[in-house]
Amino acid sequence: MTATYPPATPIWCAGCGHFGVQAVMLAAMRDLGIPAHEVMVLAGIGCSGTIQNNLGTYGYHALHGRVLPTATGVHLANPDLTVIATGGDGDGYAIGMGHLVHTFRRNPSFTYVIMNNGVYGLTKGQNSPTYQSEGAALDFDAVSLGLSISSTTFVARGFARWTDQLHRLTVAALEHARAGRGFAFLEVLSPCVTYNDTYPVWEATLDDLDARESYDPSSRAGAFSAVSELADEGRMAVGLIYRNGARANGELARPAAEDVRPDRHAAAYADLMATFRVRSGD
Ligand SMILES: Cc1ncc(C[n+]2csc(CCOP(=O)(O)OP(=O)(O)O)c2C)c(N)n1
Ligand code: SF4
Structure with missing residues (x-):
């Protein structure tokens, strides 16, 4: 490759x-060996x-x-591969939004x-x-969305400038997915300095749940109230917001290896394509 x-x-x-x-993702892979x-x-x-272009792993641009x-x-x-999906809010929260909801619901073990x-x-x-024209809290908050879906097992949010915490969160997300515990959702607030420089507003208003001694990330209700209370104050939570370590990834059945062998389906695929060609020539 x-x-x-x-x-x-x-x-x-x-x-x-x-x-x-990118720096944190590489460090997390190195630290986990x-x-x-x-x-x-x-x-x-x-x-x-484009992060995928910069890495020496297997890659795919969807x-x-x-x-x-x-x-x-x-x-x-x-399932033996460590799978990491990446992208932006335009990709994941607009055209890709339906898939996000159902990936939380299906809970496959990748990050x-x-x-x-x-x-x-x-x-x-x-x-x-x-996009927020004023303030720091988001009208649409994917963290709250994830918490609202009962099969969700891991929700975290980091800030690209706070790399120590982001490193811990990335390691935790990879560990969760690699242990087969389900979908590890990590939103990174990652400012676009050219078109929407949100470094100052986020730095001034983010609230770090990891720093609260009494915060319990295993409580979905507790996570909901912490995130909602901060939103009411115009602030956003970062940290390990919710992790359900008990729930295993039982919902997705692995297809039989035969089903994913291209040679098995190549002839049927060629026949199907041939029918399209006839129709388009009508
Ligand atoms: C089907 C389709 N529609 C629209 C586009 C144009 N397009 C390319 S990237 C992009 C959004 C990028 O925004 P985001 O996902 O937030 O990533 P960022 O560039 O901010 O990191 C769009 C709409 C496209 N490539 N394909
Ligand atoms: S600062 Fe904005 S425009 Fe520049 S690479 Fe980052 S997301 Fe793209």
Whole structure:
């Protein structure tokens, strides 16, 4: 893989939060001793998704908004791989939103690192569903969405500038998914310095739940009330917000290996394509 596609130099603007995400992801893989050939990083479309170009792991750029069903397929085909889906808020919270809801619901054991900057960076700064013209709290909050789905097992949020905490959260997310405990959702507040520089407002208003001694991340109700109370104050929670360590990933049945062998289906696929060709020529 790396002989054919050597890791690229990031294309990001100087100061983009995505640099922090990449540095931490590499450090987490190193600290957990996961070799690159046992990892597949899938990416949505966006500046954030180009993270996959920069890594020496297996990689796949999915269609815009389709990184989660694609990652689910990879996980089903080879559960021994450490699967990491990545992308931006435009990719995951707009065109990909339906998939996010159902990935929480299905709870497959892979990690999703979503870089939230409130804009579509790659297409030059249009507002995304999490764009805030004022204040720091989000009108749409994927953390609350995840908490509202009963099969959710892991919800965390980090800030690209607070790399120590982000490193701990990334390690925890990878450990959760690798242990087969389900979908590890990690939102990273990752500012776009060119079109929506949210570093100052986030730095001033984020509230770190990891720093609260009494906070219990195993309580869904406690997580809900902490996140909602902060939102009412115009603030956002970061930290390990919710982790249900008891729940195993029982819902997704692995397909028989035969079902994912391309040679088994190649003839049927060719026949199907032939029928499309006849129709389009009518
Ligand atoms: C089907 C489709 N629609 C629209 C686009 C154009 N497009 C490319 S990237 C992108 C959004 C990028 O924003 P985000 O996911 O937030 O990532 P960022 O660039 O901010 O990291 C869009 C709409 C596309 N590539 N494909
Ligand atoms: S446009 Fe924004 S999101 Fe894209 S690389 Fe530059 S700072 Fe990062």
